[in-house]
Amino acid sequence: xxxxxILFSQTVTVLLAVWFVVATLQPNWLRSANSPQKVSFTQxxxxxxxxxxxxxxxxxxxxxxxxxxxxxxxxxxxxxxxxRADPWFxxxxxxxxxxxxxxxxxxxxxxxxxxxxxNHHVIEGAEAIEVNLHDGRNAMAKVIGNDPDTDxxxxxxxxPNLPVIVLGQMETLQVGDAxxxxxxxxxxxxTVTSGIVSALGRKQLGINxxxxxxxxxxxxxxxxxxxALVDAxxxxxxxxxxxxxxxxxxxxxxxxxxxxTARQVLEGIVKNGVVVRGWVGVxxxxxxxxxxxxxxxxxxxxxxxxGVLQNGPAFKAGVRxxxxxxxxxxxSVENVDQLLAAxxxxxxxxxxxxxxxxxxxxLSVSVNPAQRPKQRPVER
Numbered sequence: 168x169x170x171x172x173i174l175f176s177q178t179v180t181v182l183l184a185v186w187f188v189v190a191t192l193q194p195n196w197l198r199s200a201n202s203p204q205k206v207s208f209t210q211x212x213x214x215x216x217x218x219x220x221x222x223x224x225x226x227x228x229x230x231x232x233x234x235x236x237x238x239x240x241x242x243x244x245x246x247x248x249x250x251r252a253d254p255w256f257x258x259x260x261x262x263x264x265x266x267x268x269x270x271x272x273x274x275x276x277x278x279x280x281x282x283x284x285x286n287h288h289v290i291e292g293a294e295a296i297e298v299n300l301h302d303g304r305n306a307m308a309k310v311i312g313n314d315p316d317t318d319x320x321x322x323x324x325x326x327p328n329l330p331v332i333v334l335g336q337m338e339t340l341q342v343g344d345a346x347x348x349x350x351x352x353x354x355x356x357x358t359v360t361s362g363i364v365s366a367l368g369r370k371q372l373g374i375n376x377x378x379x380x381x382x383x384x385x386x387x388x389x390x391x392x393x394x395a396l397v398d399a400x401x402x403x404x405x406x407x408x409x410x411x412x413x414x415x416x417x418x419x420x421x422x423x424x425x426x427x428t429a430r431q432v433l434e435g436i437v438k439n440g441v442v443v444r445g446w447v448g449v450x451x452x453x454x455x456x457x458x459x460x461x462x463x464x465x466x467x468x469x470x471x472x473x474g475v476l477q478n479g480p481a482f483k484a485g486v487r488x489x490x491x492x493x494x495x496x497x498x499s500v501e502n503v504d505q506l507l508a509a510x511x512x513x514x515x516x517x518x519x520x521x522x523x524x525x526x527x528x529x530l531s532v533s534v535n536p537a538q539r540p541k542q543r544p545v546e547r
Contacts, residue, residue, distance in 0.1 A: 228397060228400055231333075235329075236273060237283060237301070239322075241290055272390065273289075274322065276329050276330060276332060277403075287318045293310070298324050300326075309322065311437070315376075319424060340404055345398070346385055348383065350392075351390045363383065367381060370504045377508065380423065387421040403429075404425070407423045449479075452503065454469045466524070470491065486521065486532060494521070496509070496520055517536070
């Protein structure tokens, strides 16, 4: 028995010594095959000259960013023409909408591993996805994940020596800065158009669940969906996603998803396969005089709960229709957008507090948020 114990202790000592040497000299060997995937990308440093055009020309910016913008061709099921009547037209070129057909959009290569950001609505329902690079190469892509709540999707191709766009910093972008929209409008080939940032932080447009759009007057047309919005230095500032149009053509009102949101979605999908957000199961509405009168609420501003999912996290916490939500885990909320963002930032399974007002009296309840359910596919 003593010999067995000595042999065991010597074996453990040797294994520990080997582990220490490997951990010191080759730590990468200790990563398991099931470790979360990682994505490498290039992030620009903060620079206050995001909107400055060197020499009055955008040639350098276009040359820097264009190689990383790709054309996407998909084979998918038919789409209804009803979308054409929607002024918030998602510019995805689909010439034959009444039958199984092909469509075209754009995308942006964001890492040397082959990850490509595009719009969810570009690849929604796709049976096959082909990516065509600026240098003439092409490859079939697979969908790594998507996030309908922000209308973003992540694809991956397997090609060597890929051009990669540099991610910009939203903090440097200001209204009035020059921007370029790069994509594949109408399938004619890669096109660069210029404009300015018309507005930042556009919300409550009814396009996506989570909205924080860059508005631009750069000419954007069908086929540009998923393409790049870059600054005068060629840094990625947004993913083009929608235009306001009565005709389906450009009217100088386009919207792009900020690069900060795109990066969060990218990292979330690569790490977890999905974007993990908190959810409590309430139907919120911005408080109006009509709703205030209906629920007998004295205040005229805030977010009122008009519905609570039975047996959902908020229901179990005691939240009821007519309650006014004032804050989430110490963060005050004044409208539905702020509420959704605050709840989404909660970690599922970790108890948080909700500040509410009921019958004119303040109240705090503890809620155990769940993971936000994935949107069901919308019939088009």
